[in-house]
Amino acid sequence: MGRRAKNKQPPPEPLKPVKNAPSKSSSESAPQGKARTANAQTSAKPAAKRKAMEMEETSFDVKRPMKKSKQDVKAPVASGKAAKAQKGQPIKDELESSESEDESDVEGDSDGWEGVADGADLATSKKSLFQGSDSEEEEGLSALEEDEEMLGDDFIQGHKIQDLDLSDSEQDDEGSEEGSEESEDEDSDAPVTAKNMEKRSKALERRARQEEQEEVDEQEMLQKQAEEAEDAMELDEEIDGFVLPSAEEREQEAQSGGVDLAVVQKRIRACTRILNRFTKLAEPGRSRSEYVAQLIADIAYNYGYNQFLAERLFQLFTVNEAIEFFEANETPRPVTIRTNTLRCRRRDLAQALINRGVNLEPIGKWSKEGLQVFESSVPIGATPEYLAGHYMLQSASSFLPVLALDPKPNERVLDMASAPGGKTTYISALMQNTGLVFANDATKARTKSLSANVHRLGCKNVIVCNYDGREFPKVIGGFDRVLLDAPCSGTGVISKDPSVKINKSERDFVLLSHLQKQLILCAIDSVDPKTAAIVVYSTCSIMPEEDEAVVAYALRKRPHVKLVPTGLEFGKEGFTNFRGKQFGESLKLTRRFYPHVHNMDGFYVAKLHVGKRVKTKEGERNEPELTGIIDDEGGQKGAKKKGSAQDEIKFDDEADQAYIEAAKRKRLKQKGSHGATSKKVAL
Numbered sequence: 001m002g003r004r005a006k007n008k009q010p011p012p013e014p015l016k017p018v019k020n021a022p023s024k025s026s027s028e029s030a031p032q033g034k035a036r037t038a039n040a041q042t043s044a045k046p047a048a049k050r051k052a053m054e055m056e057e058t059s060f061d062v063k064r065p066m067k068k069s070k071q072d073v074k075a076p077v078a079s080g081k082a083a084k085a086q087k088g089q090p091i092k093d094e095l096e097s098s099e100s101e102d103e104s105d106v107e108g109d110s111d112g113w114e115g116v117a118d119g120a121d122l123a124t125s126k127k128s129l130f131q132g133s134d135s136e137e138e139e140g141l142s143a144l145e146e147d148e149e150m151l152g153d154d155f156i157q158g159h160k161i162q163d164l165d166l167s168d169s170e171q172d173d174e175g176s177e178e179g180s181e182e183s184e185d186e187d188s189d190a191p192v193t194a195k196n197m198e199k200r201s202k203a204l205e206r207r208a209r210q211e212e213q214e215e216v217d218e219q220e221m222l223q224k225q226a227e228e229a230e231d232a233m234e235l236d237e238e239i240d241g242f243v244l245p246s247a248e249e250r251e252q253e254a255q256s257g258g259v260d261l262a263v264v265q266k267r268i269r270a271c272t273r274i275l276n277r278f279t280k281l282a283e284p285g286r287s288r289s290e291y292v293a294q295l296i297a298d299i300a301y302n303y304g305y306n307q308f309l310a311e312r313l314f315q316l317f318t319v320n321e322a323i324e325f326f327e328a329n330e331t332p333r334p335v336t337i338r339t340n341t342l343r344c345r346r347r348d349l350a351q352a353l354i355n356r357g358v359n360l361e362p363i364g365k366w367s368k369e370g371l372q373v374f375e376s377s378v379p380i381g382a383t384p385e386y387l388a389g390h391y392m393l394q395s396a397s398s399f400l401p402v403l404a405l406d407p408k409p410n411e412r413v414l415d416m417a418s419a420p421g422g423k424t425t426y427i428s429a430l431m432q433n434t435g436l437v438f439a440n441d442a443t444k445a446r447t448k449s450l451s452a453n454v455h456r457l458g459c460k461n462v463i464v465c466n467y468d469g470r471e472f473p474k475v476i477g478g479f480d481r482v483l484l485d486a487p488c489s490g491t492g493v494i495s496k497d498p499s500v501k502i503n504k505s506e507r508d509f510v511l512l513s514h515l516q517k518q519l520i521l522c523a524i525d526s527v528d529p530k531t532a533a534i535v536v537y538s539t540c541s542i543m544p545e546e547d548e549a550v551v552a553y554a555l556r557k558r559p560h561v562k563l564v565p566t567g568l569e570f571g572k573e574g575f576t577n578f579r580g581k582q583f584g585e586s587l588k589l590t591r592r593f594y595p596h597v598h599n600m601d602g603f604y605v606a607k608l609h610v611g612k613r614v615k616t617k618e619g620e621r622n623e624p625e626l627t628g629i630i631d632d633e634g635g636q637k638g639a640k641k642k643g644s645a646q647d648e649i650k651f652d653d654e655a656d657q658a659y660i661e662a663a664k665r666k667r668l669k670q671k672g673s674h675g676a677t678s679k680k681v682a683l
């Protein structure tokens with residue numbers, strides 16, 4: 001297939017739960033140590049109807065080089081099929097042949113959306129999709145030359161089908177038919193006349209189609225129920241002779257370097273089932289916590305997490321949901337791009353990319369700029385359109401904080417931690433290149449890619465700067481809006497960066513949470529106190545201590561700040577409490593996004609309204625002390641600059657007392673070894 005790349009996942013369907021088609025790896029064939037599907041039955045098939053509806057709602061007008069008749073247009077509904085049809089084969093044939101070609105590629109095919117191929121295949125595909133995303137011109141140009149060679153008959157044939165799917169005019173026709181449906185139905189008892197004959201026959205056809213669909217739906221439902229009952233029976237049989245290992249046996253197992261993955265996966269299924277129906281299925285005398293401990297240990301082993309993180313993540317969900325979450329982290333999320341509206345319109349970009357052999361469709365009706373790429377015969381990070389700044393490779397979830405921020409033309413906006421600039425350039429575009437965007441990042445090296453993106457996308461209202469975010473508002477303040485897309489642990493993006501599975505410890509979460517608390521207060525203090533100002537706080541972590549705990553802290557420390565609705569149409573409510581920690585009812589207004597629910601990277605978004613400042617009793621601001629810059633990997637990088645705003649800041653939060661003590665001890669120790677040099681604090 002050469003440079004051809006595939007991304008067969010369904011698009012993000014944030015409004016309805018989405019289950020990823022699981023990787024159907026069998027324990028026999030996968031290599032030892034590689035994470036495997038433990039609970040294939042937890043994944044559901046995506047519904048073709050839903051996809052088709054979404055596509056109709058969000059499709060746009062793309063020119064059709066070879067227009068088809070209206071009948072021809074009816075058949076293809078889902079772009080998974082359209083993707084296959086790129087080679088010019090009739091869609092049905094292509095689907096059939098694809099099923100026989102690749103057995104592992106199954107779930108969802110019958111719905112018109114191909115399931116996800118095995119993890120390794122997708123990982124490779126995704127890599128090739130992104131090839132050249134560093135904007136290396138040479139690679140981009142050679143890719144272009146290859147592309148031009150590819151634009152032959154296949155391209156034109158594929159194009160016909162692609163266009164049919166995306167046609168607006170067809171949609172319009174459908175729309176007008178829909179609109180007249182009611183009146184026709186009302187008249188259905190009236191005698192047939194020459195005048196109403198056509199309408200009546202159309203109405204009958206439509207009704208027949210509807211009934212047919214209902215029948216199909218019912219059949220599918222019955223089939224699903226039967227499958228579930230069968231699965232349940234199989235599972236019950238499987239756990240029939242299941243004996244939970246004792247603590248000693250677990251210990252022995254660990255010392256011997258672990259057991260066969262097939263055994264571990266079987267145990268995961270058994271423990272999940274037992275925990276769901278504990279009183280009926282548990283062994284007498286064994287406690288729930290014993291099963292939970294075994295399940296967490298097995299999850300860590302099967303999916304390759306350290307025990308600490310597996311446990312922390314497990315605690316966020318119900319048992320079944322936890323398995324779905326860990327499973328979802330084993331497959332990449334859909335590849336998405338954002339149209340740079342400063343340079344082009346989405347439909348023109350779509351047309352240009354389709355002409356190059358890219359199969360895509362709108363991301364969903366919640367975004368006017370997003371496109372999901374299903375398949376591409378060219379590296380999506382090196383097309384001429386990419387190099388000309390017509391789009392940004394950007395994950396769907398990272399659109400969300402900017403949508404919540406909702407920047408307006410002519411405003412002054414601060415993007416406090418902005419490199420490499422996905423959100424900055426989006427903000428700039430929404431402001432139509434007016435006003436001012438301060439794009440700051442503490443890591444100098446990263447400001448290079450930030451500047452490059454700002455230039456490539458033609459953002460003329462952006463100023464790039466390189467400060468520790470905690471130096472604001474001393475550097476400059478009075479902003480209308482501030483985005484703090486905070487440095488975080490990345491627990492939401494494990495499918496993208498699997499190193500998170502093993503390189504995070506308790507200490508990282510403590511340090512990050514502390515830095516995030518410092519940054520959010522500085523973000524709040526950087527807005528103009530006289531105007532109705534907005535701060536959006538976001539992370540690509542799903543850990544409450546980096547999300548709700550940080551926002552709750554800011555609300556406590558800044559009584560003039562209130563949470564407001566994010567304005568995002570989907571997402572789960574933020575936690576109001578977690579494992580004994582109370583965050584407050586208003587935290588419901590914040591939003592959580594999960595890979596297994598929304599088919600996006602895990603993300604957290606909170607929108608804060610900053611009112612007039614109230615002085616505390618002491619007439620002082622309560623702010624935490626500086627610690628150091630945390631880089632993307634969560635490592636400590638630097639320290640505060642001498643004489644900066646934070647020199648006077650005192651930290652006084654009881655909740656972090658233990659942390660302060662530890663920091664003091666460390667500082668004293670450092671002083672001992674480096675003399676009196678370190679007024680800079682580096683923990």
Ligand SMILES: C[S@@+](CC[C@H](N)C(=O)[O-])C[C@H]1O[C@@H](n2cnc3c(N)ncnc32)[C@H](O)[C@@H]1O
Pocket residue numbers: 398416417418419420421422423424440441442443446467468469470485486487488628629630631632
């Ligand atoms: C999640 S990334 C930001 C991604 C960016 N908003 C985007 O959309 O492309 C977090 C960024 O925070 C920066 N950072 C880390 N510590 C910082 C600090 N103390 N002040 C400002 N930025 C910081 C990192 O260099 C990193 O680029």
